[in-house]
Amino acid sequence: MNAIVFDGKVRLRQESVPEASGEALLRVLRSGICNTDLEITRGYHRYQGVLGHEFVARVEEAPDPAWIGKRVVGEINCACHDCDLCLDGRERHCRQRTVLGIVGRPGAMAEFCVLPMENLHEVPDEISDDESVFVEPLAAACEILEQIKIRPIDRIAVLGDGKLAQLIAQVLVGETDTLTLIGKHRNKLDFAAHMGAEVKFAEEVEQDLRRWAGSFDVVVEATGVPSGFQTALTLVRPRGILVMKSTYHENLRFDAAPLVVNEIQVVGSRCGPFDKALARLQRHEVHVLPLVSERYPLSRGEEAFRRAQEGGVLKVLLDHSG
């Protein structure tokens, strides 16, 4: 089968169809390129193999035949159910976990991929294939609401204007009276503004950082670049919350004194609840299709990866039927 792999370089390669062995074999319909995929191609997690963890598929084979033919999305963390964290109900953090296209498990940028049955969620008819690809990152955005309490009077800043930042802004904008998205690209800021966010150019804020210092109750760092963290730490008020969504391949380096002196709470935030993301898409509470910049057939995945790394580009989708 065709697959997009990373083996030091991103390339289209012929791979054999994976063995299901007790799990579900999924025929992938669409997949999406995520920043984590781009970070992997820069060395993140030292992963090599089939890429991709944002997808929608049809169940081809399954231990429970009632699932065959269903359209599904899949949670990406596969748990052992045996370690202390699994037994404690934190399967997403399982010590022996594999992660689709990230840790020890071939990803979804292929004609087929394999996941445990328990990871699957059926996609309601109201949600299109393209929209379904956003369930995984949208769940990651929803995770913030599982981790912290937001009050309507909280002033929230989202740093970054990329795909994840946009989803976060859409999820949080309904929770507060003032959400400000701070980014670098006119077109992306315009879209966020259209979705109800106040928007600011990062340059403006950075040039007048003293004025902006400590002016947000909650700051979500989703720039994807390490310098975003220091800016976030400056923008959050004493005793405020800094939600850390970016995973950087590089080391983070910053002056930690304000973290202690201002008693900031930093909350690392990763994968989230698929059911809540599906419900939001089904109720049309978030608008993801305007975030699609380009579509490529799977066979042109190498080109799609090059495109995804260009400035100003949002989501690049791969169509697996082509």
Place this chain on the structure above:
Amino acid sequence: MNAIVFDGKVRLRQESVPEASGEALLRVLRSGICNTDLEITRGYHRYQGVLGHEFVARVEEAPDPAWIGKRVVGEINCACHDCDLCLDGRERHCRQRTVLGIVGRPGAMAEFCVLPMENLHEVPDEISDDESVFVEPLAAACEILEQIKIRPIDRIAVLGDGKLAQLIAQVLVGETDTLTLIGKHRNKLDFAAHMGAEVKFAEEVEQDLRRWAGSFDVVVEATGVPSGFQTALTLVRPRGILVMKSTYHENLRFDAAPLVVNEIQVVGSRCGPFDKALARLQRHEVHVLPLVSERYPLSRGEEAFRRAQEGGVLKVLLDHSG
């Protein structure tokens, strides 16, 4: 009056008695050398002036004469009562605050110092002068319980075996079934063990870090050295809490991916509630006198600072009567 100042070097200097102007003039009885004082002498906060913020004193002059002659300790943050943070009830984080011996206000290592009346707490007779000097750092240790919930089943690690780490261990050991203090000095570990903590040599843990990785629900970083943060991040379990007590003069540099991937919550923690610290000392729930390594008269403060920087030394007190 005699005062210990930092002006690029720690020295004994003659200073004029400060003007009270609406605040209380305090005759200092004892003061203590804190790690923050040592950090200041390395450039932290770029503070220059009279050092010291851990002290006990008698009220010499006060707007309310009922206070004159009382034995007091004093909160170190002096608020403006006018900025957004003050109006929001977060006076300790006031944007215009001065901080005794740290930011814009001469410290307590002098015959006299000055603080607003509202910062003063009368010291009950059951608490000795030497013990009273520990109210400020003990309050900082108590602050952790104001910020996070600890359950008896939580496995807690305190990194560091210095003065603050010892106070933290004593405060937290009653809250959990297993508290482990990880340090470098035999004598300090012995004392912590005597106070009910399990103890480990840092070297042992670092040599077998894979085994210890993710094995604590709560890790308190109180080593005072930046490498402590990376160790803390390794020791805390996924979705666990890392309480950050150390303030480093240097930048912090670490791999931030585990923070996000493991959804760690980092909580910066600084000054705490004096009333709770006083209550614990009054009830003899914490034992601070064994933490006193040396006493010097104020006039030998330069020597006292040199001594405080030596390994194995815990609290160095200055006696202002001498």
